[in-house]
Each structure stands twice: as C-alpha cells, then as structure tokens.
Amino acid sequence: MIQRSLFSTGRLTALVVSAVALGLTGCDKAKAPETPVRAVRTMVIADTGGILDREFSGEIRARVETRLSFRVPGKITARQAELGQSVRGGQVLAQLDAADLRLGQEAARAGLMAAQAQAQQAAADFKRFQDLRAQGFISAAELERHQTMLKSAEASLAQARAQSQVQGNQTSYSQLTATAAGVITSVDAEPGQVVAAGMPVITLAHDGPRDVVFVIPEDLSAAVRPLVGKPGALKVRRWGSDRWVPATIREMAAAADTVTRTLQVKADVGALDATLGQTATVALTVPARIREGLRLPLHALTEHQGKSVVWLLDPKSMTVSRQNVITADVSGNIVLVAAGLRPGQEVVTAGAHVLTPGQKVKRLVDKAAADAAAGAVGAQSLAAPATAVK
Structure with missing residues (x-):
C-alpha cells in the first residue's frame, strides 16, 4: 500500500516538472528577438542632366620655355646662371673652353x-x-x-x-646667352663637364604669359577638344586659394601619351596670381557618356549577386528595399547612375552595408537636411548629409 502511494507521488512530480518545462519553452517562442532599428543617412536624389564636373591637378608654366644648349661641343669652364635666377636677354649664362x-x-x-x-x-x-x-x-x-x-x-x-x-x-658659340628675359627653371650641366653640341644645359622660362598645364584621360578627348579656344571654358585656382579664375584652353595634344594614355592640355590662366611651378586646380564641366543620369555618392552603392544596388527608403513605413542600378561615369566620389532610379526617390547613403530588405530604419537628420544635401550634389561636388551610422 505504501509502495503504491510512493509510485503515484513520483509520477505526479514528473508530470508537474514536464508541464513547467513545456510552459517555459512556449514562453521562449513567444518572445522572438526584435530586429534593431538602424540609423541611416539618406538623401533625395535630383535630376542633374548628363554632365559631370571634373577637377584636375595642373602646374603653372611659362608660355614659352626654352632648353638652351651650346651649338658647338666642348668643356664647360664657367656657369654664371643659377637655378631660379632672373636673367635679361643676351646675358651670358655659361662658357666653354674656346x-x-x-x-x-x-x-x-x-x-x-x-x-x-x-x-x-x-x-x-x-x-x-x-x-x-x-x-x-x-x-x-x-x-x-x-x-x-x-x-x-x-x-x-x-x-x-x-x-x-x-x-x-x-x-x-663658346658663350651660351639668354635668348630672352626670363627665369632659369633648370640647370643640367656643371663646370668641368664635356658636352656635345645641342645637349640641354639650361632651361629658360620666358617672361610673359603663363599657362596651366594638365592632363586628361583619353576618354575625355572628344568632350574637351571642342572647348579649345573658347573663353572661360574652364576655371582655375592656385593651390591655397579659394578664388576661381576663368581660363581658356589654348592647345591640346593631338594624340595620347603612349605610356599613360593621357592627353596634355594647356590653358591661358590670364589674371591668375601664380608663380612658376605652382600647383593649380582645374575645374572642367564635360558631358557624360549618357544624355541623362542621376548623381549619387559612390559609397551609396553596394553589390548584391554581382550587380550594383542601392537601398531605397519608403518615408511612410520607414523601411528599406533593394534596387538594382546601372552606373556610367565615375568622378572622384560621385557616380552617375544611368538607369534604375528616378528623381525624388530617397536613397540610403550611409549604413547600406548592414541593411536587409524590409528593415526598419530611422534618420538622424530631418528631411530638409537631406534635401539640402541633394541640392549640393546637383551643383558641383556631392556634399554628404551630416549624419553617420551608429
């Protein structure tokens, strides 16, 4: 009688434990982890047409630069000119043993x-x-x-x-003289050296007009060549200054360099206050390879299954979706989208690498700031909105 009572009590305890365990399991399934709301940076894209603003690094050079050399061979006995020295026309620069x-x-x-x-x-x-x-x-x-x-x-x-x-x-001819007034920009021979006739000894930058010399990629040749001779076709500013000065393209190389595949361009800087050899920034507006397009910051693009995609934000539901795009030209940190987007859509520009389709997000800036950022993109260089992913 006692054994039967103990068996019943143990069975009842096991049933109670099982019921409690099942109850705990059911509670865990009911409390699924919540998907975090991501903070993202967004912008409203605007129609920019099919043009891109390109910037190139250039160098200020003299319009006329002569590499002076002796017309006869001999041994240099003296050199009167130094690097950076200003000289007058007819001044003796170097002397051979005569x-x-x-x-x-x-x-x-x-x-x-x-x-x-x-x-x-x-x-x-x-x-x-x-x-x-x-x-x-x-x-x-x-x-x-x-x-x-x-x-x-x-x-x-x-x-x-x-x-x-x-x-x-x-x-x-044993005396090397300056052909015009100018500045010595290079010295390639020293006293005691034996030189051949025609060997460059001194480079003279003539006083007078100044050019900015820069190179462009080969694929821009067709877009830039029609600008040769047009006043104000580009803008130039010297290094360390924020003042832009209009310039006119004076000449452009007929063929690309065999090594770099770039073409040299020379533009008259006019009133630019710059010294020889100074670095300058050249801004040039050229048509893109497509007639229409939208600009985006390069970091707004991600890759999915080998295709370029962006994340679109639905302002009503504050969720994101993946959108395939086709890209065209790239200039610095700006990419021109040829297809897949339309003006007015809101694109995630930061935080795209951690998003999933349908995920809830929140902006760290209001929509006015995003629209202002989009306007900056439609101008010259795209300015990213001032929020970061946390």
Missing part, C-alpha cells in the same frame, strides 16, 4: 690671306697676258687659260672668306 675654336679661327684667317694673295697674283697675270694677246705674242687659248686661273683664284678667295666667317661664329 682655345681650340680660336686656333681654328686663326687658321681660317691665314687661309683667307693666302687666298687673297693668290687672287691678286692671278688678276695681275691675266692683265699682262691680255696686253700680250693684244700685241699678238700669245694665242687666244693661252689667254683663256689664264682667265680660268683668275676665276679659280677668285672662287678660292670667296670660299676662304666664308670659312673665316664660319670659324669666327664658331668661336662666339
């Missing part, structure tokens, strides 16, 4: 004197033989022979005179 050149000049002068003497002797002989022919003492053939000798002597004299002048010029 000893051999002077000896050559003296030899040419001696040859000239000998040719003059021979020409004078030939002229006197021809005159005497003319008299003898008139008296009938010599034949006409003999007179013609002496006339030919006179012409040969006169030709030799002209040759010696020209050779003497050439040798005199060669001696004067």
Whole structure:
C-alpha cells in the first residue's frame, strides 16, 4: 500500500516538472528577438542632366620655355646662371673652353690671306697676258687659260672668306646667352663637364604669359577638344586659394601619351596670381557618356549577386528595399547612375552595408537636411548629409 502511494507521488512530480518545462519553452517562442532599428543617412536624389564636373591637378608654366644648349661641343669652364635666377636677354649664362675654336679661327684667317694673295697674283697675270694677246705674242687659248686661273683664284678667295666667317661664329658659340628675359627653371650641366653640341644645359622660362598645364584621360578627348579656344571654358585656382579664375584652353595634344594614355592640355590662366611651378586646380564641366543620369555618392552603392544596388527608403513605413542600378561615369566620389532610379526617390547613403530588405530604419537628420544635401550634389561636388551610422 505504501509502495503504491510512493509510485503515484513520483509520477505526479514528473508530470508537474514536464508541464513547467513545456510552459517555459512556449514562453521562449513567444518572445522572438526584435530586429534593431538602424540609423541611416539618406538623401533625395535630383535630376542633374548628363554632365559631370571634373577637377584636375595642373602646374603653372611659362608660355614659352626654352632648353638652351651650346651649338658647338666642348668643356664647360664657367656657369654664371643659377637655378631660379632672373636673367635679361643676351646675358651670358655659361662658357666653354674656346682655345681650340680660336686656333681654328686663326687658321681660317691665314687661309683667307693666302687666298687673297693668290687672287691678286692671278688678276695681275691675266692683265699682262691680255696686253700680250693684244700685241699678238700669245694665242687666244693661252689667254683663256689664264682667265680660268683668275676665276679659280677668285672662287678660292670667296670660299676662304666664308670659312673665316664660319670659324669666327664658331668661336662666339663658346658663350651660351639668354635668348630672352626670363627665369632659369633648370640647370643640367656643371663646370668641368664635356658636352656635345645641342645637349640641354639650361632651361629658360620666358617672361610673359603663363599657362596651366594638365592632363586628361583619353576618354575625355572628344568632350574637351571642342572647348579649345573658347573663353572661360574652364576655371582655375592656385593651390591655397579659394578664388576661381576663368581660363581658356589654348592647345591640346593631338594624340595620347603612349605610356599613360593621357592627353596634355594647356590653358591661358590670364589674371591668375601664380608663380612658376605652382600647383593649380582645374575645374572642367564635360558631358557624360549618357544624355541623362542621376548623381549619387559612390559609397551609396553596394553589390548584391554581382550587380550594383542601392537601398531605397519608403518615408511612410520607414523601411528599406533593394534596387538594382546601372552606373556610367565615375568622378572622384560621385557616380552617375544611368538607369534604375528616378528623381525624388530617397536613397540610403550611409549604413547600406548592414541593411536587409524590409528593415526598419530611422534618420538622424530631418528631411530638409537631406534635401539640402541633394541640392549640393546637383551643383558641383556631392556634399554628404551630416549624419553617420551608429
């Protein structure tokens, strides 16, 4: 009787424990973890047309820059010009050892004197033989022979005179002089060095107009070339300044560089207050590869299954959805979207990497700030809204 009572009590205890466990399990299923509400940064996209504002780094250079060299070979004995020095036209910049050149000049002068003497002797002989022919003492053939000798002597004299002048010029070439007033921007040879004729020794930047020189990618060639010669086709500002100055493209390379595949462009900076060699920023507005498009910050794009996507925000439900897009040009941190979006949609620009479809989000800025950011994108460079993902 006692054993049967104990068995019943134990069975009842087990049933109670099982019921409690089942109750606890049911409570856990009822309390599913809540999906966190993400804080995101958004912007309302605007129609920008099919243009992009591009900025390039350039260098201020002289309109005319000459690499000066000696016209004769020799050993440099002195250099009077230093890097950065301002010089005037005709000023001596470097000197060669002219000893051999002077000896050559003296030899040419001696040859000239000998040719003059021979020409004078030939002229006197021809005159005497003319008299003898008139008296009938010599034949006409003999007179013609002496006339030919006179012409040969006169030709030799002209040759010696020209050779003497050439040798005199060669001696004067031992001095390297400035072709115009300007500034020395490069020195490539030092005293004691033996240089060949035509080897660059000094680079002279002429005083006068200044250009900004920069390079553009090969794919912009068709867009930039029509701007050559148009006043104010681009804007330039020197490094450290916020003042933009209109500039005119003066010339553009006909072919791309074989190594960098870029084209060099030179633009007249006009009134820009800049010094030689100073860095400048060039702003250029060019059409994109498509006629219509929308701008987005590059960090608004993510990748899903090998495709470019963005996250769209539904302002009513404050949920996000994934949207496939097709991109075109990229300029810095700005991407031009060719298809997949329309003006007025609100795009997540920060926090996109942690989102899932249908997830609840919240803005850390009001919609007015997002619209202001979108307006900044429609101007020159896209300014991101001032909120960050937490």
